[in-house]
Amino acid sequence: MTQTGLSYSDVKLADGHTQANVEISTVKHYASQMKTASVRELRQNFGGLLAWLEEGQEIQITMRRRVVARLVPDGRNIVTKVGMPDFAARLKKLHGKKVIGAQEAQAILDENKGEF
Numbered sequence: 001m002t003q004t005g006l007s008y009s010d011v012k013l014a015d016g017h018t019q020a021n022v023e024i025s026t027v028k029h030y031a032s033q034m035k036t037a038s039v040r041e042l043r044q045n046f047g048g049l050l051a052w053l054e055e056g057q058e059i060q061i062t063m064r065r066r067v068v069a070r071l072v073p074d075g076r077n078i079v080t081k082v083g084m085p086d087f088a089a090r091l092k093k094l095h096g097k098k099v100i101g102a103q104e105a106q107a108i109l110d111e112n113k114g115e116f
Contacts (some may be wrong), residue, residue, distance in 0.1 A: 036060045039068070055081075 035057050037049055042061055052059055053073045061069040100108075 034058050034060050034070075036062055036067075039063050 035052055037045075037059055039061060042049060049059055049071070053071060056073050058073070059071040060067045061071065
């Protein structure tokens with residue numbers, strides 16, 4: 001991408017991460033794998049940041065675009081989210097490509113109705 005006053009470079013950090021620096025005039029924008037939040041966001045949206053921590057993500061806290069702190073999750077309390085099961089795959093595994101006709105389906109429904 002070529003624009004007047006735009007420069008791009010990758011910087012290898014001491015902890016092994018790669019950080020992309022984009023400089024437009026004198027303003028630097030950092031692209032990092034770590035989540036960032038300002039002190040204001042920390043105060044106003046602590047619940048959202050807490051959800052990131054529970055997922056195991058680190059958060060950099062910034063003040064006036066400078067990193068002033070880092071929130072690191074406690075490794076013992078990381079909650080893993082469980083996805084919804086794939087019901088269609090389960091049914092296909094159980095029944096294969098079997099197709100039930102209208103009369104068979106009605107017979108099953110009538111059988112399961114019971115007295116009421």
